[in-house]
Amino acid sequence: MHDFTPISALAGGALIGLASVWLLAANGRIAGVSSILHGLFSPPDPQWRAWFISGLLLAGLAWQAAGAPVQLRQGFPLGWAAAAGLLVGFGTRMGGGCTSGHGVCGLGRLSARSLVAVLVFMASGIVAVYVVRHILGVKS
Amino acid sequence: MNALVSALGAGFVFGTGLWVSGMANPKKVLGFLDITGNWDASLLLVMGGAVAVTVIAFRYVLRSEKPILEEKFELPQKRDIDLPLVAGSAIFGIGWGIAGYCPGPAITALSTLSPESIVFVIAMIAGGLLHRGVAR
Numbered sequence: 701m702h703d704f705t706p707i708s709a710l711a712g713g714a715l716i717g718l719a720s721v722w723l724l725a726a727n728g729r730i731a732g733v734s735s736i737l738h739g740l741f742s743p744p745d746p747q748w749r750a751w752f753i754s755g756l757l758l759a760g761l762a763w764q765a766a767g768a769p770v771q772l773r774q775g776f777p778l779g780w781a782a783a784a785g786l787l788v789g790f791g792t793r794m795g796g797g798c799t800s801g802h803g804v805c806g807l808g809r810l811s812a813r814s815l816v817a818v819l820v821f822m823a824s825g826i827v828a829v830y831v832v833r834h835i836l837g838v839k840s
Numbered sequence: 841m842n843a844l845v846s847a848l849g850a851g852f853v854f855g856t857g858l859w860v861s862g863m864a865n866p867k868k869v870l871g872f873l874d875i876t877g878n879w880d881a882s883l884l885l886v887m888g889g890a891v892a893v894t895v896i897a898f899r900y901v902l903r904s905e906k907p908i909l910e911e912k913f914e915l916p917q918k919r920d921i922d923l924p925l926v927a928g929s930a931i932f933g934i935g936w937g938i939a940g941y942c943p944g945p946a947i948t949a950l951s952t953l954s955p956e957s958i959v960f961v962i963a964m965i966a967g968g969l970l971h972r973g974v975a976r
Contacts, residue, residue, distance in 0.1 A: 703871055705862060709882040712861020713889025719854035720890070721897040726846040728907030729914055731854060733944040738968040748847040753947060755851020760951025762852075763859040770952055771865050773940075778959045780938055785946070785960040787935030789967020792943060794975075795928025796918060799942040800854075802929070803887055808894025809915075816921050821933030822873075828937025829873040840870055840940065 720804050723752070732801020734792035775839055780832070795821075843909040855948040861886040864949050866940025866956075873937050 720731040727748060729736075733756070736749045764770055792798045795817055797806060802821075806814020832838045855864075862868040863886055871880035906912055936942050941949065941960050949957040 703868070703878065703880040703882070705880075705882045706885050709861050709885035710889040712857045712859070712863065713886035713891075714893055715853055715857030715860060716863075716886070717857075717890035717893025717897075719850045719852075719857060720894050721901060722853065723847065723850040724898065724907070724913070725901045725904075726841070726908045726910075727843055727850070728910040728912060729847075730916065731850065733854075733942075733947065734968070737943055737947065737965070738972075741965070741969065742972075748844055751844045751847040752851035752854075755848040755853075756855040756858075756944065756948045757951050758848075759852045759855025759859060760864070760948040763856065763864075764951065768859065771867065772952060772954050773865075773867055773956065776866075776939070776956050778955060781956040781959045782963040784935040784939035784941065785963025786967040786970070787931050787938070788941065788943065788946075788960075789935075789964035789969075790971045791928045791930070791932030791935060791967075793928070793968045793971035794924050795930075795932055796916070796925060798932060798944070799887075799936075800944050801916075804890040804894055805898075806916075807887075807891045808898045810895070811916075811919075813919060813921055813925060817925055817929040820926055820929040821936060824930040824933030825873045825937035826875055828934040829870055830876060832938050833870070833874060834876065838938075840866075840938065 716800070716804055717808075720800070720808065724805075730801060730805045732797050732805060734798040735796075735801055738789075738793055777838065780838060780840070841909065846909055854944065857890075858945050858948050861889075864945045866945070866949075869940040869942075869945070870937070873940075
């Protein structure tokens with residue numbers, strides 16, 4: 701476990717939680733990124749969603765402008781990236797949420813539905829990594 | 841404060857948390873999901889840190905009649921644990937485990953202009969639209 705980074709993980713997690721509390725307290729909305737993203741393409745009110753997504757992008761730009769470390773992965777096959785994106789987009793809409801909506805916010809609301817979702821996507825993620833990395837030998 | 845500016849600010853703090861925590865780095869995410877490799881438990885603490893904040897603060901927030909800048913809270917109404925929930929979450933997890941991106945990190949990683957993040961996000965939007973087409 702030489703990659704273990706408990707302090708930055710907890711601090712970053714707390715920021716994610718605070719941002720979710722902010723969006724709920726001020727805007728009355730759940731910070732579920734898959735719902736926010738896909739809501740951009742369906743009325744009503746795509747506008748606040750566009751601003752939230754812009755905030756996510758700006759954070760990445762500010763992070764790099766500040767000279768903070770960005771570890772870009774080299775050599776991940778783009779065909780796998782496309783397949784994974786399709787599965788994530790389809791699956792999050794079918795299941796009604798992702799790591800943020802079901803994970804951070806759903807668990808925060810003590811939702812049994814979200815707990816089931818989190819356990820299922822963690823389990824299928826673990827299986828997928830095993831198959832893709834260790835059986836198919838993809839450099840991911 | 842204007843509600844749109846507020847949404848921008850929340851997105852900015854959320855995205856910053858993704859970078860600070862390491863979630864924006866797909867290798868870090870896969871290091872967590874790869875339990876048979878060199879397992880990195882950090883992500884458990886990201887989720888734990890975030891949920892520790894929401895589980896305490898949401899209770900107080902939801903005691904208010906309405907949010908600060910809008911007329912009402914828009915909360916998910918579904919309660920049932922049904923097939924779409926389980927199947928959809930399973931499909932999402934497979935994609936997450938292949939690439940190491942879930943939606944938030946993928947979007948903030950777009951700022952690096954890495955080809956894999958661009959391809960992933962376009963495909964993710966297409967996947968969502970595909971679901972809408974199928975569900976209709």
